[in-house]
Amino acid sequence: MTDSSKILEEMNDRSREVFRRVVEGYLETGDPVGSRTLTRSLSESVSAATIRNVMQDLEYLGLLDSPHVSAGRVPTQMGLRMFVDGLLEVGDLNTGDREKIDATLGNNSGDVGSMLDRVSTALSGVTQGASLVLAPKHEAPIKHIEFVSLAHDRALVVLVFADGQVE
Structure with missing residues (x-):
């Protein structure tokens, strides 16, 4: 069992919901998500102070971070990875897709x-x-990836591999 799946199993329903809503809110807006925002959308009615305590616990676990003292929280790299691996719910493809x-x-x-x-x-x-x-052309891992906008609906992707090859 990986560390992230162990953390996810040990989280209670409230912590899991707060974490999920912080990540989804951040992915939707790109801004830190505050406790007052969460109190309006959670399934159970709790105070902003309770949400801040849960967010502080999630920060201690390394899943969330705070850009500065008075800001809301944003997911860390580890938090985003755990969200994708354990909490992201992807629906089935519709017939057209x-x-x-x-x-x-x-x-x-x-x-x-x-x-x-x-x-x-x-x-x-x-x-x-x-x-x-x-x-798969060669075994070198991708070292850097860059997206260059060419038009509103087109982008150029530049890949730099660890062995120096550029595509």
């Missing part, structure tokens, strides 16, 4: 590059976000 993805595989021209381009486009369309699909 499934058909879009399946259509990318139906046109096998033998060209791996064009197939990966189609898969990337389909994933971006379904998720309404950036997608990155790579063919």
Whole structure:
């Protein structure tokens, strides 16, 4: 059992809900989430002081951080990883999205590059976000990734690998 799954199992329902709402609020707005904001949205009625105590406990566990004394909380890297691994609820694909993805595989021209381009486009369309699909060319890990805006709907992705190769 990993440390993050152990932490998640040991958290009570209130802590789990506060953590989930802080992460979701942060991902939605990019701003720290405060205790007063959470008191309005939690399933149980508790005071802002109670929420601050729970957030302080989550900060002690390394899941949340505070940019400054009077700010709300933001998730740490470890907190975001734990959220994705243990709390993120992803729904099933609807029929239209499934058909879009399946259509990318139906046109096998033998060209791996064009197939990966189609898969990337389909994933971006379904998720309404950036997608990155790579063919395993070599074993070097990615050292740096940069997105350069080319237009409102296009971006250039620059990958720098640990062995110095750039794509």
